[in-house]
Amino acid sequence: MIKSTVFKNDLDTPCLVLDIELFEQNLHTMRDHAMSAGKKLRPHAKTHKCSEMTRRQLKSGNCAGICVAKVSEAWVLAQSGIKDILITSPVTTVKKIEKMFDCATLCDSLIVVVDNFNHVDFLNAEAARRKNILKVLVDIDPEMGRTGVDFANALELGKYITGQSNLKLKGIQCYAGQVQHISGFEERRDTSLRLMRHAAKVFNQFKESGLGCDIFTGTGTGTFDIDCEIPEMTDLQVGSYCVMDSEYFQLGSRDNPNRFEAFQPALTILSSVISVNQDNFVTIDAGLKAIYYTPEAPPLTINPPSQQGWRYDWFGDEFGRINIPAGQTKPALGAIIELCASHCDPTINLFDSIYVVRKNEVIDCWAIDLRGRCQ
Numbered sequence: 001m002i003k004s005t006v007f008k009n010d011l012d013t014p015c016l017v018l019d020i021e022l023f024e025q026n027l028h029t030m031r032d033h034a035m036s037a038g039k040k041l042r043p044h045a046k047t048h049k050c051s052e053m054t055r056r057q058l059k060s061g062n063c064a065g066i067c068v069a070k071v072s073e074a075w076v077l078a079q080s081g082i083k084d085i086l087i088t089s090p091v092t093t094v095k096k097i098e099k100m101f102d103c104a105t106l107c108d109s110l111i112v113v114v115d116n117f118n119h120v121d122f123l124n125a126e127a128a129r130r131k132n133i134l135k136v137l138v139d140i141d142p143e144m145g146r147t148g149v150d151f152a153n154a155l156e157l158g159k160y161i162t163g164q165s166n167l168k169l170k171g172i173q174c175y176a177g178q179v180q181h182i183s184g185f186e187e188r189r190d191t192s193l194r195l196m197r198h199a200a201k202v203f204n205q206f207k208e209s210g211l212g213c214d215i216f217t218g219t220g221t222g223t224f225d226i227d228c229e230i231p232e233m234t235d236l237q238v239g240s241y242c243v244m245d246s247e248y249f250q251l252g253s254r255d256n257p258n259r260f261e262a263f264q265p266a267l268t269i270l271s272s273v274i275s276v277n278q279d280n281f282v283t284i285d286a287g288l289k290a291i292y293y294t295p296e297a298p299p300l301t302i303n304p305p306s307q308q309g310w311r312y313d314w315f316g317d318e319f320g321r322i323n324i325p326a327g328q329t330k331p332a333l334g335a336i337i338e339l340c341a342s343h344c345d346p347t348i349n350l351f352d353s354i355y356v357v358r359k360n361e362v363i364d365c366w367a368i369d370l371r372g373r374c375q
């Protein structure tokens with residue numbers, strides 16, 4: 001806890017900042033949306049890698065649990081008292097499986113996805129050896145090819161799982177990562193609904209075949225208000241919505257073809273101007289080690305506002321550059337520039353902690369305690 005009053009612009013740079021009011025607004029918007037659609041949330045902690053943010057997401061309500069991408073993330077969350085965890089990537093190595101079972105002992109419910117028959121055998125044998133029952137979801141490939149069993153073979157895999165002594169089938173996961181950033185809303189909607197309807201069909205087949213499963217989880221921030229049109233989907237495993245980034249802001253949305261407006265930029269990076277010797281730009285101290293950059297959606301300046309036309313460019317590991325339109329006054333040496341990252345997940349993963357501010361006053365500092373947990 002920060003003792004004496006510290007303001008945002010007193011912080012040393014580069015650093016991560018969370019606007020608590022915008023963060024809470026994002027949580028409430030997503031919670032209310034999911035509730036009105038009759039869905040639960042299963043927020044993805046891969047975005048923020050922070051157990052305090054996880055706790056606040058759960059406290060905000062209407063959650064079926066929390067998602068992680070990796071066993072090592074699950075381990076930190078389980079140790080911090082989070083009880084319902086879904087691991088959204090297959091867990092295949094001996095060391096990780098070991099850790100996953102350790103993790104399960106700390107949880108009320110630990111679920112992991114599977115996408116392969118041999119792997120089902122392996123997990124079942126490991127669960128039997130430990131006299132445990134492991135809960136699993138069939139991971140369905142939404143025609144992306146990254147992980148998952150294809151639509152045509154999903155039912156067979158589901159049946160195979162129910163034939164195992166020490167596995168308990170809970171349902172399906174179908175997360176279409178390739179769809180989330182399709183820029184046009186209509187194209188994104190059509191693509192996502194086609195894929196999710198296919199997954200829903202499989203889910204219905206599971207039920208009709210008596211496989212007794214009750215979870216159909218999927219969706220990201222880009223399709224949060226699209227996939228809820230699928231009646232069978234039970235929960236939304238959204239991640240970026242809580243802090244947001246410029247890759248999302250530049251997408252079209254239901255009401256605006258040029259901007260994704262439902263959620264606010266709660267996460268920013270503060271940087272300082274460290275060199276002003278050029279005419280049309282200044283150099284700042286936030287390069288690749290402080291902010292994740294994609295040229296298609298460069299970091300936005302939040303302060304000064306992006307409407308002023310200042311543009312971030314990558315300038316090396318340690319440096320960024322802020323291009324200043326002709327006729328505008330350059331910021332002074334030492335001036336603070338506040339940025340919204342291209343992509344939130346890999347940016348947050350660069351820092352040990354995040355400063356929490358309310359109306360520019362620093363009120364707390366939270367550990368990014370899942371940071372670097374990529375095993």
Ligand SMILES: Cc1ncc(COP(=O)(O)O)c(C=O)c1O
Nearest residue numbers: 044088175220221237238239240
């Ligand atoms: C499996 C899975 N589910 C959910 C999400 C959350 O997506 P988003 O950050 O777009 O909300 C991700 C993000 O990469 C993911 O990999």
